[in-house]
Amino acid sequence: MLALSGLSAHYGAVEVLRGLSLEVRAGEAVALLGRNGAGKSTLAQALFNLGPRIGGGVRVMGQDVAGWPTHRIARLGMALVPQGRGLFPSLTVAENLRLATLRSPRGAWTLERVFAVFPRLAERRAASSSALSGGERQLLAIGRALLTQPRLLVLDEPSEGLAPLAAEEIILGHVARLAAEGLTVLLAEQNLPLALRLCPRAVVLAGRGIVFDGASEALRADHSLVREHLGV
Ligand SMILES: Nc1ncnc2c1ncn2[C@@H]1O[C@H](COP(=O)(O)OP(=O)(O)OP(=O)(O)O)[C@@H](O)[C@H]1O
Ligand SMILES: [Mg+2]
Structure with a gap:
């Protein structure tokens, strides 16, 4: 559904993402994690050609969408x-x-x-x-x-500003149900426990790139990586 290869993102002269490669397959639920300012929103926006200036390859539903206007990318089935x-x-x-x-x-x-x-x-x-x-x-x-x-829903920090119970109801209730029905989900989150409970796979952004891409179980067990890049 999504294939990024060597993606870079800039705000003016400032490079926020560099050489980032990522694939998301149909039916997956993937957590996109990282500290404040790691580039989660920048990546989410880059998928839609919103916001930052981007370089590298972005394929959505098998189509090379480089330079496409946002509404045309969305029409491929990504929100x-x-x-x-x-x-x-x-x-x-x-x-x-x-x-x-x-x-x-x-x-x-x-x-x-x-x-x-x-x-x-x-x-x-x-x-x-x-x-x-x-x-x-x-x-x-x-x-x-x-x-x-x-067919692919990108959520950017849906738990932000919510009370713990409300955040849990949204992510583990509603979003989980949509994912179980087959919707592909890319979930940018700072709430690590919630994100890992929903998503079997996690991607961690730090230092302009991906420092972890694998099973949520493996991330949960990697205390030093969690401490270093997610600050828990
Ligand atoms: N419109 C913008 N113009 C210039 N710099 C920006 C802009 N938006 C974000 N940045 C910078 O890009 C970097 C990544 O920001 P981004 O918003 O993608 O992080 P994030 O991971 O979503 O953080 P948060 O968890 O706080 O939402 C930060 O250093 C931020 O200051
Ligand atoms: Mg953000």
């Missing part, structure tokens, strides 16, 4: 739940969702299905999205991404 959610605060829950359907292909995900899967959003459909709790806002951002009919 981003951005860090900080990126909702329209002046719109209601239903309006935020409807907006997502306007420019998306039709598919298995409909407004009704999003409301069925996230009953909390159905209850709050007429509420302004600025009036939602952090957890509800995260559900809305995920629901909105699903309405673009993705």
Whole structure:
């Protein structure tokens, strides 16, 4: 679904990622880990040609997407739940969702299905999205991404700013269920325990590149690597 080869990312003259290679296969759930500033969001955005200037190869669903505009990459079946959610605060829950359907292909995900899967959003459909709790806002951002009919969902720190129970419900409840149904997931997280419980495979970013790519079990057991690069 995703194949990066020798990916680099720059903000102006500042290089944030260098020579990064990564493959994600259909049906995988992969945790993307790293300290603050390690480049998780930069990598997530680079996949969509959002934000940084990128070099190297990016293949999505087998297609070389270098230089493609974001909406065209997304149409291949990849959606981003951005860090900080990126909702329209002046719109209601239903309006935020409807907006997502306007420019998306039709598919298995409909407004009704999003409301069925996230009953909390159905209850709050007429509420302004600025009036939602952090957890509800995260559900809305995920629901909105699903309405673009993705096969690969990229989530950028969905647990950020949430109470532990809310974070657990989102990642081990909702995202885990989507992954079990076959959605491919790339999960950027700082919450190591949650990310490793969801994802059988983990990738650790540090020093502009990947310092670990393997089984989550192996990462969990590698205390010195965890201490050095994830600061736990
Ligand atoms: N728009 C930008 N312009 C310039 N530098 C940026 C920009 N966005 C990020 N950076 C820098 O790129 C590096 C990687 O940032 P990035 O946001 O990708 O890290 P992250 O792993 O997502 O961190 P966090 O866990 O805090 O979200 C940091 O040094 C950051 O300061
Ligand atoms: Mg980030």
